[in-house]
Amino acid sequence: MKPNGHTASERSDLGFGVPVWAGPARVVTMSPAVPAVADTVIIGGGFTGLATAYALAKSGRDVVLLEARQIGFGASSRNAGFCTIGPSASASSVLEAYGAEEGARYFRWFLNAVSSIQKLVEEECLDIDWRVSGRLSLACSARHAARLRRNFDIQHDVFRLPIEFLDGAALREHIGATGFVAAISDRTSACLNPRKLVGELARIALKHGASVHEDAPVIRVRESSSDVEVTHEHGVVRAQCVVVATNGYSESLGIGAQHFTVPLGSFIVATEPLSPDTRRRLLPTGKVASTISNYSNYFRILEDGTLLFGGRKSLASYGDFADIGNELAAAARELFGDAIELPTVARCWGGRLAFTRDRTPRIGHVSERVLFAGGYCGHGVPTSVSAGFALARYIGDGERAHCPFFSDTIRPSLSYRIARSLMPLIGAYYRSEDRKDLK
Numbered sequence: 048m049k050p051n052g053h054t055a056s057e058r059s060d061l062g063f064g065v066p067v068w069a070g071p072a073r074v075v076t077m078s079p080a081v082p083a084v085a086d087t088v089i090i091g092g093g094f095t096g097l098a099t100a101y102a103l104a105k106s107g108r109d110v111v112l113l114e115a116r117q118i119g120f121g122a123s124s125r126n127a128g129f130c131t132i133g134p135s136a137s138a139s140s141v142l143e144a145y146g147a148e149e150g151a152r153y154f155r156w157f158l159n160a161v162s163s164i165q166k167l168v169e170e171e172c173l174d175i176d177w178r179v180s181g182r183l184s185l186a187c188s189a190r191h192a193a194r195l196r197r198n199f200d201i202q203h204d205v206f207r208l209p210i211e212f213l214d215g216a217a218l219r220e221h222i223g224a225t226g227f228v229a230a231i232s233d234r235t236s237a238c239l240n241p242r243k244l245v246g247e248l249a250r251i252a253l254k255h256g257a258s259v260h261e262d263a264p265v266i267r268v269r270e271s272s273s274d275v276e277v278t279h280e281h282g283v284v285r286a287q288c289v290v291v292a293t294n295g296y297s298e299s300l301g302i303g304a305q306h307f308t309v310p311l312g313s314f315i316v317a318t319e320p321l322s323p324d325t326r327r328r329l330l331p332t333g334k335v336a337s338t339i340s341n342y343s344n345y346f347r348i349l350e351d352g353t354l355l356f357g358g359r360k361s362l363a364s365y366g367d368f369a370d371i372g373n374e375l376a377a378a379a380r381e382l383f384g385d386a387i388e389l390p391t392v393a394r395c396w397g398g399r400l401a402f403t404r405d406r407t408p409r410i411g412h413v414s415e416r417v418l419f420a421g422g423y424c425g426h427g428v429p430t431s432v433s434a435g436f437a438l439a440r441y442i443g444d445g446e447r448a449h450c451p452f453f454s455d456t457i458r459p460s461l462s463y464r465i466a467r468s469l470m471p472l473i474g475a476y477y478r479s480e481d482r483k484d485l486k
């Protein structure tokens with residue numbers, strides 16, 4: 048598998064590579080001029096912002112969404128479209144932090160995030176190539192398998208999740224590549240076309256009366272006791288409440304949102320279509336798959352046979368497409384072994400994730416009138432939509448229970464600043480842990 052189509056000098060900082068997802072550059076007809084007053088202003092036009100705008104507009108609220116570039120410019124139209132039922136946090140860490148009952152509620156929230164997208168597809172007739180595929184969470188070594196088993200036991204026996212543990216012949220029914228020794232499998236996870244989801248969320252938000260604006264970067268957010276003044280490139284909007292939905296693209300806002308989470312790059316290669324035979328051998332039951340390494344790799348096969356293979360071996364949010372394409376191609380060869388012949392890489396692109404220390408998203412108050420949702424740790428497709436719905440319901444009824452980890456006080460933290468400057472060291476530590484795990 049050789050990367051091609053990109054020169055060594057092309058940089059992918061900010062994720063400017065072109066994703067495989069077809070769709071027009073602009074997915075919405077912009078609303079006319081930005082109003083001067085609204086109930087709620089949303090900053091950022093990815094899944095989080097659009098889902099919040101849709102849910103608020105549907106409940107009759109007056110909502111303005113401001114996106115700095117185009118709708119979906121961030122991770123929302125650059126991801127792999129996995130809509131999986133699990134959180135990023137391990138079951139053992141959730142059990143330790145939340146206990147059995149709250150831990151079960153925590154895991155259910157992620158499970159329900161997938162069903163709420165399914166419900167939305169049905170209710171609003173979304174055209175997003177939705178497919179209930181199931182998912183494999185894969186162990187590549189005996190150490191991985193032991194860790195996977197411990198997490199399976201908690202998820203299955205304590206949190207009562209609809210999952211199975213597979214190894215040996217049962218595993219081979221789902222994956223033909225030789226590099227895997229065990230998996231947690233589910234039948235509930237799904238996959239979708241993220242670019243279409245961006246377009247459809249924008250469509251239904253507009254249909255219910257949201258005011259959606261592209262090319263409208265927010266420059267300043269100033270809160271007073273009576274309202275919030277949001278200054279954007281074309282003027283000012285005053286609102287009772289502001290939702291910051293900028294996730295891994297938060298640094299341009301002067302409210303410290305970049306210090307709730309750590310932004311990391313993730314990259315994907317798309318190959319020329321696999322032969323029908325290779326396709327059948329690699330993922331015979333059509334599940335989406337990911338490894339459980341610190342530097343996880345994830346992969347799925349699209350309808351036309353294109354293999355998407357993503358991940359990274361560094362925490363940097365920039366890099367050279369040719370190098371990253373080579374790195375991902377080598378990782379795929381290593382994982383799949385000789386049994387799977389991979390075709391040429393046709394594209395490579397990337398974007399920014401946002402991570403948190405405990406691998407739990409941050410949803411809640413930054414200050415009295417400013418709310419934030421983000422830090423989905425690579426699981427943001429279903430989670431960001433549910434976070435948007437939870438925030439919209441909270442704005443409507445003041446009820447925190449719509450999300451088990453809603454926080455009244457998300458504060459910028461020094462440790463996040465430090466983590467950013469130590470990124471190369473942290474990255475090297477995770478690489479060495481992964482090497483130990485594979486021995």
Ligand SMILES: Cc1cc2nc3c(=O)[nH]c(=O)nc-3n(C[C@H](O)[C@H](O)[C@H](O)COP(=O)(O)OP(=O)(O)OC[C@H]3O[C@@H](n4cnc5c(N)ncnc54)[C@H](O)[C@@H]3O)c2cc1C
Pocket residue numbers: 090091092093094095096113114115116117118119120121122123124125126127128129130131263264265266292293294295296297298299300312313314315357396397398399400401420421423424425426427428429430431
């Ligand atoms: C390569 C890659 C693969 C991934 N694969 C998956 C996957 O398969 N499954 C999964 O669950 N998750 C995946 N993710 C994560 C998922 O895509 C994100 O968690 C999710 O899209 C976050 O949505 P969001 O709306 O919060 O943020 P984003 O989509 O990043 O949107 C933030 C928006 O804020 C805007 N913005 C920033 N500053 C301002 C400002 N000052 N004014 C106005 N607007 C501003 C940006 O332009 C951007 O459009 C992946 C991410 C990447 C990068």
